[in-house]
Amino acid sequence: MNLTLRVWRQAQSDVAGALVEYQAIDVNPDMSFLEMLDVVNERLISAGDVPIAFDHDCREGICGSCGMMINGVAHGPMKGTATCQLHMRSFRDGDIVVIEPWRARAFPVIKDLVVNRSALDRIIQAGGFISTPTGGAPDGNTMPIARQASDSAMDAAACIGCGACVAACPNASASLFTGAKISHLGLLPQGQPERYRRALKMVAQMDLESFGGCSLFGECQEACPKEISIDVIARMNRDFLVAAVAASEERSGGDEG
Amino acid sequence: MSLTLNARVPGGALADKWDKHRFDVKLVNPANKRKYNIIVVGSGLAGASAAATFSELGYNVSCYCYQDSPRRAHSIAAQGGINAAKNYQNDGDSIQRLFYDTIKGGDFRAREANVYRLAQISVNIIDQCVAQGVPFAREYGGLLANRSFGGAQVSRTFYARGQTGQQLLLGAYQALEKEIAKGGVSMFPRSEMLDLIVVNGRARGIVVRDEVSGTIEPHLADAVVLATGGYGNVFYLSTNAKGCNATAIWRAHKRGAAFANPCYTQIHPTCIPVAGEYQSKLTLMSESLRNDGRVWVPKRREDVGKKPGDIPESDRDYYLERKYPSYGNLSPRDIASRAAKEACDDGRGVGPGGRGVYLDFADAIKRLGEDKIRERYGNLFEMYQRITDENPYAVPMRIYPAVHYTMGGLWVDYNLMSTIPGLHVAGEANFSDHGANRLGASALMQGLADGYFVLPYTIGDYLATARPESLAADASEVKAAVADVAARTTRLLGVKGKRSVTSFHRELGRIMWEHCGMARDAAGLTKALELIPSLREEFWQDVSIPGSGEELNQTLEHAGRVADFLELGELMCRDALHREESCGGHFRTEHQTPDGEALRNDAEFTYVAAWEYAGEGQPPILNKEPLVFENVRLAQRSYK
Numbered sequence: 001m002n003l004t005l006r007v008w009r010q011a012q013s014d015v016a017g018a019l020v021e022y023q024a025i026d027v028n029p030d031m032s033f034l035e036m037l038d039v040v041n042e043r044l045i046s047a048g049d050v051p052i053a054f055d056h057d058c059r060e061g062i063c064g065s066c067g068m069m070i071n072g073v074a075h076g077p078m079k080g081t082a083t084c085q086l087h088m089r090s091f092r093d094g095d096i097v098v099i100e101p102w103r104a105r106a107f108p109v110i111k112d113l114v115v116n117r118s119a120l121d122r123i124i125q126a127g128g129f130i131s132t133p134t135g136g137a138p139d140g141n142t143m144p145i146a147r148q149a150s151d152s153a154m155d156a157a158a159c160i161g162c163g164a165c166v167a168a169c170p171n172a173s174a175s176l177f178t179g180a181k182i183s184h185l186g187l188l189p190q191g192q193p194e195r196y197r198r199a200l201k202m203v204a205q206m207d208l209e210s211f212g213g214c215s216l217f218g219e220c221q222e223a224c225p226k227e228i229s230i231d232v233i234a235r236m237n238r239d240f241l242v243a244a245v246a247a248s249e250e251r252s253g254g255d256e257g
Numbered sequence: 258m259s260l261t262l263n264a265r266v267p268g269g270a271l272a273d274k275w276d277k278h279r280f281d282v283k284l285v286n287p288a289n290k291r292k293y294n295i296i297v298v299g300s301g302l303a304g305a306s307a308a309a310t311f312s313e314l315g316y317n318v319s320c321y322c323y324q325d326s327p328r329r330a331h332s333i334a335a336q337g338g339i340n341a342a343k344n345y346q347n348d349g350d351s352i353q354r355l356f357y358d359t360i361k362g363g364d365f366r367a368r369e370a371n372v373y374r375l376a377q378i379s380v381n382i383i384d385q386c387v388a389q390g391v392p393f394a395r396e397y398g399g400l401l402a403n404r405s406f407g408g409a410q411v412s413r414t415f416y417a418r419g420q421t422g423q424q425l426l427l428g429a430y431q432a433l434e435k436e437i438a439k440g441g442v443s444m445f446p447r448s449e450m451l452d453l454i455v456v457n458g459r460a461r462g463i464v465v466r467d468e469v470s471g472t473i474e475p476h477l478a479d480a481v482v483l484a485t486g487g488y489g490n491v492f493y494l495s496t497n498a499k500g501c502n503a504t505a506i507w508r509a510h511k512r513g514a515a516f517a518n519p520c521y522t523q524i525h526p527t528c529i530p531v532a533g534e535y536q537s538k539l540t541l542m543s544e545s546l547r548n549d550g551r552v553w554v555p556k557r558r559e560d561v562g563k564k565p566g567d568i569p570e571s572d573r574d575y576y577l578e579r580k581y582p583s584y585g586n587l588s589p590r591d592i593a594s595r596a597a598k599e600a601c602d603d604g605r606g607v608g609p610g611g612r613g614v615y616l617d618f619a620d621a622i623k624r625l626g627e628d629k630i631r632e633r634y635g636n637l638f639e640m641y642q643r644i645t646d647e648n649p650y651a652v653p654m655r656i657y658p659a660v661h662y663t664m665g666g667l668w669v670d671y672n673l674m675s676t677i678p679g680l681h682v683a684g685e686a687n688f689s690d691h692g693a694n695r696l697g698a699s700a701l702m703q704g705l706a707d708g709y710f711v712l713p714y715t716i717g718d719y720l721a722t723a724r725p726e727s728l729a730a731d732a733s734e735v736k737a738a739v740a741d742v743a744a745r746t747t748r749l750l751g752v753k754g755k756r757s758v759t760s761f762h763r764e765l766g767r768i769m770w771e772h773c774g775m776a777r778d779a780a781g782l783t784k785a786l787e788l789i790p791s792l793r794e795e796f797w798q799d800v801s802i803p804g805s806g807e808e809l810n811q812t813l814e815h816a817g818r819v820a821d822f823l824e825l826g827e828l829m830c831r832d833a834l835h836r837e838e839s840c841g842g843h844f845r846t847e848h849q850t851p852d853g854e855a856l857r858n859d860a861e862f863t864y865v866a867a868w869e870y871a872g873e874g875q876p877p878i879l880n881k882e883p884l885v886f887e888n889v890r891l892a893q894r895s896y897k
Contacts, residue, residue, distance in 0.1 A: 012808060022373055028533055030646065035535045038759070045757045045812065050804045053811055055325060058537045063329040081643070086287040089646055110469055111809040114325075117444065121326050129431035130390045134310040134709045137381075137388035141345060141685040144399025154392040154417060157424060161328055190390050 001027050001092035005040065006051055013108050013116075019098065029089035029152045031074065034059060034066060034135035036088050054113040060226060064160030067167070068113045069100040074164040074223035076187040082162060082225040102163050104172035106209045117163050119209035120177060127198035128181040130190050149187050156183035158226040168223035171212030176220035178206050179236035180228050186239055196243035203240050260515055260869050262882040265670040266370040271888050272352075275374045278671070283721035287639055290315035293720050294478040295607045298450045298505050300327030302422075302429055303684025304484030306708030309432035312441030314713060319476060320433065321445045321465060323500055323814070328430045331498040332484060332704060335422025336543055338404060338414035339386075339701040341379040346403055350411040357889060358409050359699060363664070363692020364841035365891045366518070366858065368865070368884060370671060371689045378706040383415055385709055389428040393417050406697040407447060407544060407589065419543065419636055425701055429708070445476075447473040449612045449814065450505045451742045453481065453512045453680065456734045459725065460509075460680035468814060471807040473742050475735045479725040480679045480716055483509060484708065487663035487685040489522065491822045491829065492768025492774070495660035496528060496541045502818035503825050506667050506686050514667050514675040515867035515880060517688035519825065520833035521664035523695055523842045524775050526593035528659035529644055530613035540644060542637055544697060547586045549621035550654065552593070554576050554605040554614050561607050565615055565653050576600055580853075589894075591694060591775075591842055591855070594658035598775045599820045601657075608655045616655035621837065658775060662700060664691045664842065665832075667866040669884070672715035673707060676867070678723065681716060683707035688865065693841025716718055746806050749816050754799030758816045761796045765789065765819070765826055773830050778846045782834040786827060793823040828868055828877060835879065838862045859891050 003024040010017025025042050031039070034056050057065040061082040069084055070076035080088055091097065099113065107115040133251035157180070165176035181185045182199050191198075221230045247255035267278040285293065297308040300322040308320040322330060355376040360367055383401070387393065392849040393415050393655050394402040401489045403412040415425040415430070447468040454462035454475060462477035487504035489495040508514045527542045555561055556574045576596055577586040588596070597614045602605060607613050622630055627650055631638070638649045645655070666688040667675050673689065674681050683705040691699065772785035797820070804810045839848045839855035840862070848856045865882040 028535060030532045031535050032537070032644075035537050038537055039535055042608075042757050042759060044753070045801055045803055048801070048803055050814060057324060057329055057500050058331060059333045059499060060334055061541050062334050062420065063324070063331070063498060065329050066325075067323060085643055087644070087646070103552075112331055114809060117325060121328070121434060121437075121444075121446075124431060124434045129435040130388065132385075132388040132432075133313040134385060134432075134713070135304070135381075137384040140343070140383045140387040141400050143387075145395055146399055147395045147397050148396045150392050153390070154424075157392050157417075157427065158420065159324065184391050184392070188390050188392065190388055251513060 001029065002086070002221040003027055003091060003094070004096045006096065006098045007112070009050040009052070009112055010109050013110055017109065027088050029087070031088045032084060033070070033082050033088065052113065053111045056084060061085040062160060067102060067104065067162045067164055069167060071098050073155065074102070074168040075225055078224060079222070082160070082226045102167035104166045104211070106172065106174070106211045106231070107163060107166065119131065119211070120161055120163060120174065122176055122209060123174065123202055123205045124181065127201035128185070130185060131194060138246065143189055145189060153184050153187040156180045156187070156232050157230060159228055160226060162225060164223040164225060165220035168210065168219040169212065170217055170219065171215060173214045174206050174209070174211040175214035175233045175236065176228060176230065179201050181231035182236045182239055183232040186235065196239060196246060199236060199239035200243045200247065203236065234245060260676055260867065260880045262515070262668065262676070262867055263670060264368060264837070264882060265672060266368070267671065271369060271656070274748055275377055279714055282718035285717045285721050287315055291317060293317065293480070294319065294476040295480050295482065295716065296476060297321070297482045297484060298463060299330065299484035299486060299684070299686070300683060301330030301332035301484060301486060302426055302430050302704030303686070303708040304330070304592060305426065305429035305433045307482055307484060308442050309429060309436050309711045310709055310713045311716070312436035312439070316441070317443040317785050318436070319445065319450045319478065321450055321463070323445050323447065323449045323468065327433055327446065328427065328446060329424060331501055332426045332701070333423045334498065335681055336419045336502055336541065336703055337406060338416035338421045338698040339382070339695070340406070340413050340698045341383045341415060341702065342376050342413060343380055343383060345401060346412045347768070348411045350413050351651070352568050354411065355379060355413065359690065359696060360692070360889055361894070362694055363891070364855070364882065364894065365692065365859070365863070365886065365889070366691030366840055367690055368887055369439070370885060374711070375690050375703060375706050376579055377699060378710045379702050381710055382705045384703060386425060386428050389432060391417060391424045391428045401567055410695070415417055422701060422854050425705065429705070447684050451508065451817065453509045454735055454738045455512050455677060455679070456728060458731060459678045459723065461733065463730055464738050466746070468673040469809050471805070473739060473741050473746065475730065475732060476859060477735065480681065480719055481687050482683060482716070483667065484683040486688045487666070488822070488825060489660045489663050490767045491765065491826050492660040493762050494531065494536060494770070496525065496539050497542065499538060502820045502821070504818050507821040507825055509667060509675065509677065509680060511870050513677045513870070513880065514680055515869050516665070516828060516865045517865050518531045518665035518669035518693070518832065519829045519868065520773065520836060520843050521693045521841060522660060523590065523662040523664060524594045524658045525661035526590055526597060526658045526756070527616065527656045529641065530608055530655050530657035532609055532645070540640070541659070541661065542641060542654070542656060546588070546616060546634060546637060547593070549633070550586065550616040550618050551575055551620060552586050552597070552614055554600045554607060558604040561605060561611060565607070566619070574600070574605070591844065595775050595844060597658055613655040613657045615653035617654045618649065619653070622650065651655060662695055664688065664693060668865065672718065673711055674715065674719060674828070679719060679725070680723045681712060683712055691783050693843055746813070749800070749813060749820070750802055750806055752802070754801050756799045757801055758812055758819050761792065761800060762815070762819045762822070764792060765823055768792070769826050769829070773826070776844050776846050777833050782830045785830045786834070789823065789827045789830065796820065796823055830866065831877065832866055836862060855894070863891070877883050
């Protein structure tokens with residue numbers, strides 16, 4: 001089949017970009033979306049043109065490198081599917097496909113479809129961990145953990161950090177990403193000592209990185225390739241609220257003393 | 258031989274070596290640790306765990322990865338699990354048993370002392386990961402669950418659904434981010450190491466290209482750790498991520514680090530077959546599917562085009578069950594892979610290109626019901642259907658072997674130090690623990706063992722002993738290394754040929770797969786040794802790299818990696834040609850038992866082949882580290 005692509009081309013972050021039209025010819029329906037772009041790029045290279053830059057690595061939906069807006073939808077039309085696992089059989093001969101990078105103030109474009117997502121790493125740096133230096137851990141079976149807690153933690157921990165939630169959100173909020181990590185660690189007994197501090201710090205960092213606020217549109221969970229539920233945002237909000245109240249009580253207590 | 262391969266294995270009984278060594282190593286005073294800089298290249302399980310732990314100890318660490326975030330390293334894609342000799346199942350496991358299974362699984366081509374230490378440390382890894390919040394699978398009582406894996410008769414594999422690698426990596430990544438926040442680690446994402454800086458015979462830094470700006474700069478340190486993964490992408494098609502490459506270890510090799518056993522590659526039998534010329538990578542389907550699936554091809558060549566359902570039972574060849582009646586469909590990875598190749602070579606392969614065999618669940622569905630199969634393998638069936646658009650509940654899966662892991666790598670001693678003092682190598686990038694074949698669920702174990710528990714001791718010993726002197730950023734060796742990288746980049750961009758990087762990579766992959774893949778022979782390897790240099794020559798005359806070096810240029814990145822693969826591939830073939838025996842993943846068709854099993858030659862080949870770079874156009878020099886087995890008896894593996 002043959003498709004018309006309209007791809008965002010932008011040479012670097014500080015120059016203007018534009019949609020450029022390309023023909024994708026003889027596309028095999030069994031190709032992945034990225035393989036279709038590979039073929040388009042091969043053709044560009046053989047004509048001496050600069051190929052379309054896009055992030056990708058594992059191509060099996062787990063590393064979180066790839067991600068693009070396909071006809072306005074993060075990761076394209078298949079639910080629960082990262083761009084690399086989307087196949088061309090989801091499209092029809094003659095389709096026009098508009099391909100754009102993630103659009104968010106916190107994700108500046110580096111080139112074409114490649115954006116800078118380091119803000120997500122900084123949210124983890126703010127508190128997305130359990131402080132346990134190597135070597136001091138007790139035996140793994142010392143603390144039994146209810147299977148349900150472990151399973152729910154795993155559901156949240158499945159996040160691949162691709163940023164689709166941010167791209168899909170009308171506010172460009174990173175709440176699903178942040179809530180997923182807060183939930184993963186907060187659901188486990190190991191995560192309790194730092195639970196509230198973690199929520200305060202990660203949420204504060206999210207605001208610093210100029211992500212928008214969450215108004216519970218729910219677009220994020222629709223776009224998430226791992227189908228992480230918006231419930232994690234409720235958990236984040238609850239932990240944050242408890243932590244904020246406790247912190248303010250502590251402050252006012254301090255004033256009186 | 259010009260290199261001295263001193264493995265520095267401590268004396269004493271096998272079980273006491275590591276304890277003794279940990280006492281014997283020199284320590285760095287806490288106040289002095291912050292004066293030392295350590296470079297860690299790679300942020301997978303080995304790199305992230307090492308960088309985080311070094312920083313916790315007080316060293317200044319710089320960590321580099323080519324991806325946009327350290328969380329994306331390919332360790333993340335490991336599915337099955339991680340082994341540990343916890344014996345939580347009370348089924349007879351022990352450190353000794355994990356040690357023996359690993360040595361035997363590696364077909365008696367690994368170093369005893371390293372493997373024993375790995376088995377000892379395995380138990381600490383699980384504890385550490387649990388404490389970090391890795392959501393391992395649990396029983397209803399809340400204790401950790403285990404599953405069985407190939408090559409073992411005990412149940413010792415810990416797992417987090419089908420995403421064990423992801424969860425372990427996120428644990429290490431979060432520890433790394435914690436240390437970045439504290440200021441102990443400087444992280445350099447989208448940065449590629451393009452050369453090693455060696456001063457006075459010691460590794461003192463790396464040359465790095467910033468992938469976004471294109472800037473090429475030296476980064477100096479007192480010690481360097483390479484944790485850059487394996488080189489399976491030399492085959493173009495593999496289960497590795499697209500960016501996985503050998504550049505860091507290959508550059509270090511060319512600066513003096515010996516490359517050990519490059520021909521040892523693992524080819525995994527159950528992957529989704531190649532669908533077309535556009536294919537960019539291969540996807541693994543968990544080996545566990547062979548518990549209930551039956552492998553077959555048509556008996557007659559003329560039936561390969563028929564629908565599988567139209568081929569009656571009597572016209573099917575369940576070749577694994579026929580050839581290996583006692584192991585059947587659960588034959589080991591290397592045997593199952595080779596048998597599939599033979600069937601396809603015989604013209605009986607199915608699917609596009611005739612490179613595929615059926616993995617049929619019809620009998621299991623009949624016996625257990627579709628619901629039971631869905632419960633066991635639902636996510637895998639879904640993944641298969643997503644890729645192939647075929648419903649494996651209704652038609653048999655098609656599978657074919659694919660390159661998955663490389664056991665070879667830079668030679669290291671017991672301290673994980675290469676033949677260049679100060680250059681340490683961890684994880685898949687080194688050769689150390691898996692011999693000629695790696696068992697399932699052991700890669701994650703080794704990566705984390707090296708990073709969390711081995712290097713933090715041994716690198717301190719190096720620093721305390723070597724006491725590296727200060728080094729000026731404009732030292733002549735530093736300037737020369739930077740100039741080399743800049744010249745090479747300019748040369749690549751200056752070719753301005755007609756052929757794409759990918760087309761060269763694909764052609765190299767075809768040569769390697771054909772002649773240095775599942776089955777090798779002298780004639781094929783000799784032919785490959787002619788084809789590869791001429792392809793390399795063509796590459797340097799005709800490769801096309803649009804764009805410049807001063808911007809994000811993914812084609813340029815790929816070209817540099819392929820240029821290195823074009824050299825490494827030749828060394829792999831040379832090693833495979835020299836090793837006149839079959840062992841583990843290295844099967845030389847000339848060396849097999851009458852019934853087609855791998856035939857080792859212990860008298861002549863019980864050694865590690867450590868190749869030394871001898872200069873442009875010169876044949877590499879073979880150095881041998883004899884393998885001494887004091888605790889296990891060498892035996893022939895049999896699966897009949």
